[in-house]
Amino acid sequence: QDLLDPCLSSHRMQQLMDSESNLLKFLNQTFSDRAKLSGESHYEKLSRSASRFLAVLPENNNDVVDPLRTFLGIKRFLSYYGKFFTHKKDKDVFGAVQRSLEKQKMKYPDKASLGYSIDAILRLMTAYDLDFDGMENSSGVSLSSEDKKNIMQRAKEFGLEAKGSGNGKKFIEKKSRHQVTDTDMTKYNNLCRLSRHNSYTPDNRLSCSYAKGLSGLAVWKQEVLSRDPYIAVFYDVITKREATSIMNTGAKILEGSGVMGKNKTSLLHHRLSASSWLWDNHTDTTLNLSRRVEEITSLRTEFRDHGTLAEPFQIVNYGLGGHYFPHMDYHLQHVIDAQYGVLENSGDRLATFMYYLSDVKEGGATVFPELSVAIFPVKLSAVFWYNFKIDGERDTRTLHGACPVMGGQKWIATKWIRQLSGGLSSTCELSETPPPFFR
Ligand SMILES: O=C(O)CCC(=O)C(=O)O
Ligand SMILES: [Fe+2]
Numbered sequence: 556q557d558l559l560d561p562c563l564s565s566h567r568m569q570q571l572m573d574s575e576s577n578l579l580k581f582l583n584q585t586f587s588d589r590a591k592l593s594g595e596s597h598y599e600k601l602s603r604s605a606s607r608f609l610a611v612l613p614e615n616n617n618d619v620v621d622p623l624r625t626f627l628g629i630k631r632f633l634s635y636y637g638k639f640f641t642h643k644k645d646k647d648v649f650g651a652v653q654r655s656l657e658k659q660k661m662k663y664p665d666k667a668s669l670g671y672s673i674d675a676i677l678r679l680m681t682a683y684d685l686d687f688d689g690m691e692n693s694s695g696v697s698l699s700s701e702d703k704k705n706i707m708q709r710a711k712e713f714g715l716e717a718k719g720s721g722n723g724k725k726f727i728e729k730k731s732r733h734q735v736t737d738t739d740m741t742k743y744n745n746l747c748r749l750s751r752h753n754s755y756t757p758d759n760r761l762s763c764s765y766a767k768g769l770s771g772l773a774v775w776k777q778e779v780l781s782r783d784p785y786i787a788v789f790y791d792v793i794t795k796r797e798a799t800s801i802m803n804t805g806a807k808i809l810e811g812s813g814v815m816g817k818n819k820t821s822l823l824h825h826r827l828s829a830s831s832w833l834w835d836n837h838t839d840t841t842l843n844l845s846r847r848v849e850e851i852t853s854l855r856t857e858f859r860d861h862g863t864l865a866e867p868f869q870i871v872n873y874g875l876g877g878h879y880f881p882h883m884d885y886h887l888q889h890v891i892d893a894q895y896g897v898l899e900n901s902g903d904r905l906a907t908f909m910y911y912l913s914d915v916k917e918g919g920a921t922v923f924p925e926l927s928v929a930i931f932p933v934k935l936s937a938v939f940w941y942n943f944k945i946d947g948e949r950d951t952r953t954l955h956g957a958c959p960v961m962g963g964q965k966w967i968a969t970k971w972i973r974q975l976s977g978g979l980s981s982t983c984e985l986s987e988t989p990p991p992f993f994r
Contacts, residue, residue: 557810557811558656558657558660558661558662559660559661559662559809559810559811559829560661560662560664560667560668560671560811561629561661561662561664561668561874562625562629562664562668562671562672562675562874562875563671563811563812563827563828563829563874563877564809564828564829564872564873564874564877565620565872565873565874565875565877565960565963565964565965566802566806566809566829566872566964566966567659567660567661567809567829567874568620568625568628568874568875569620569964570659570661571628571632571656571661571664572620572624572628574655574656574659575612575628575631575632576609576612578636578652578655579605579606579608579609579612579636580605580609581651581652582601582602582605582636582639582648582652583602583605583606583609584602585602585648585651586598586599586601586602586605586639586648587599587602590602597642601639601645604639605639608631608635608636613696620875620962621693621694621695621875621961621962622672622675622676622679622690622694622875622876622961622962623676623690623691623694623696623698624694624696625672625675625875626669626672626673626675626676626698626702627696627698627702629664629668629669629672630669630702632663632664632668633664633665633666633668633669640652649663660807660808660809670709671827671874672875673705673706673709674709674876675874675875675876675877675959676690676706676876677706677709677710677713677715677726678827678876678878678959679875679876679918679959679961680725680726681715681726681727681728681744682744682747682748682878682918682958682959683747683748683918683959683961684725684744684748685725686719686722686723686724686725687703687721687722687723687724688722688723691722693917693961693962703724707724710726714729715727715728715729716728716729728740734825734880734882735880735881735882735954739881739924739925739954740880740881742924742925742927743880743881743922743924743956743958746920746922746923746924746927746928746929746958747918747920747922747929747958747959749920749929762778762779763776763777763778763779764776764777765777766789766851768850768851769849769850769851769853770850773847773850773851775789775790775791775792775851776789776790776791777789777790778790780928780930781923781926781928781940784926784940784941784942784944784950784952784953785939785940785941786923786926786928786938786939786940787938787939787940788930788933788936788937788938788939789851789936789937789938789939790933790935790936791935791936792847792851792910792935792936792937793844793847793910793912793935793937794935795935797840797843797844798910798912798913798934798935798966800838800840801833801838801840801841801844801868801870801910801912801968802870802872802912802913802966804833804837804838804840804841804870805830805831805833805870805872805966805968806872807831808831809829809830809831809870809872810829810830810831811828811829812826812828812829812830812871825879825880825882826878826879826880827873827874827876827877827878827879828871828872828873828874828877828878828879829871829872829873829874830869830870830871830872831869831870832866832867832868832869832870833867833868833870833968834858834867835856835857835858835867837867841867841868844868844910844968845857845865845868845970848865848908848970848972851908851937851939852906852908852939852972854905854906854972854976855976856970856972856976859975862900862901862973862975863900863901863973864901864972864973864975864976865970865971865972865973865976866904866970866971866973867970868968868969868970869968869969869970869971870912870966870967870968871965871966871967871968871969872964872965872966873919873957873960873964873965874960875960875961875962876959876960876961877957877959877960877965878956878957878958878959878960879956879957880956881922881924881954881955881956882954882955882956883942883949883951883953883954883955884904884907884942884953884955884971885903885904885942885943885949886903886904900975901973901974901975902973902974902975903942903943903949903973903974904942904971904972904973904974905941905942905943905972905973905974905976906939906940906941906942906943906971906972906976907938907939907940907942907969907970907971907972908937908938908939908969908970908971908972909921909937909938909939909967909968909969909970910936910937910967910968910969911932911933911934911935911936911937911938911966911967912934912935912966912967912968913932913934913963913964913965913966914932914933914934914963915931915932915960915962915963915964915965916961916962916963916964917960917961917962917963918958918959918960918961918962919931919932919957919958919959919960919961919963919965920932920957920958921938921955921956921957921958922955922956922957922958923952923953923954923955924954924955924956925951925952925954926952932965932967940953941953943974
């Protein structure tokens with residue numbers, strides 16, 4: 556399994572920051588032992604700098620990493636701690652450090668990591684319209700002028716337009732370089748910003764009610780955000796214990812889901828996060844959570860010989876600045892044509908059901924630009940929508956994206972329900988009656 560860059564997952568980043576003081580204690584001890592053994596002053600010096608770094612380590616991580624701290628942390632690993640390992644004889648010590656990170660399935664931060672962390676800062680500054688002041692205020696740490704110069708240099712490389720000066724410097728994406736139109740990109744950004752300033756409650760929340768499940772036993776709170784296309788949020792539909800369990804299971808096998816296409820520069824990445832796939836039989840929790848999707852949506856999700864009715868859960872942990880640009884969940888015809896057979900048994904992604912496994916401290920909303928719907932993740936809730944119209948046509952209005960994560964952790968578990976599930980071939984009059992759980 557590939558080792559994950561810590562910047563792609565805030566969970567890995569948290570682990571990295573948590574292991575920092577242990578790393579320094581280890582280096583301090585190792586080099587001081589070597590100094591005693593060999594009497595070389597080189598080791599004496601290394602041991603002293605390790606304890607110096609240990610002394611000025613940020614006091615605690617508050618269990619929440621944020622973009623500037625992430626950047627500064629990566630920088631410490633790369634430029635300062637990296638210097639410990641330049642001596643040929645120290646390669647084995649570096650090996651030991653690397654192996655301890657490998658145990659947590661992550662790689663020692665490298666130049667690419669530093670690039671990712673700078674890109675995260677730029678992504679957040681452009682998406683949330685923040686200047687250096689705004690970033691520093693929200694993180695509670697300040698950057699050196701050299702750091703800012705590096706960030707400005709990177710912005711220039713990406714063709715971002717700079718505005719303002721000093722700490723009032725902002726960056727603007729001149730035009731969208733993604734598959735999304737400029738209009739949709741603007742709407743996406745505007746919806747994302749609602750969550751940051753929190754000054755506006757969407758008035759398109761059409762109805763709040765209690766809803767009853769397929770079996771008639773379960774009851775939950777439901778908020779319908781759009782009737783056509785149908786989008787609803789369900790509250791407290793997963794327990795804390797289940798959320799923790801599925802996050803722990805997923806965390807062990809996270810892989811980068813950031814690389815799309817040939818362009819490996821992260822600022823242009825369509826999607827930046829880490830994810831893993833969990834089948835129903837992975838644990839009791841995955842099975843129970845799939846059953847609950849059926850209970851709530853009246854759509855079937857099980858695996859069948861001739862094709863699965865739904866995909867396994869996709870567990871996603873975003874990194875800081877991690878996002879997903881506006882996209883459709885269904886497959887486009889040219890993709891289907893290219894991968895003939897992939898969809899023939901199960902059909903396309905009829906509907907999306909997404910559990911929010913965590914609250915997100917800042918940012919990270921799920922937004923639908925064409926519908927002006929923004930959903931701010933609430934732990935233990937879930938969002939559900941249909942990607943197809945009732946007549947079987949793809950519904951382009953379901954364009955949606957994930958806003959960049961500004962602080963804290965964003966974890967989701969998504970189940971895509973395939974057309975074979977038969978949700979739309981209900982016994983109701985299709986022209987008149989919405990799906991059963993509407994009523
Ligand atoms: O993370 C989100 O809020 C949305 C994720 C999404 O759209 C997807 O995984 O297809
Ligand atoms: Fe999506």
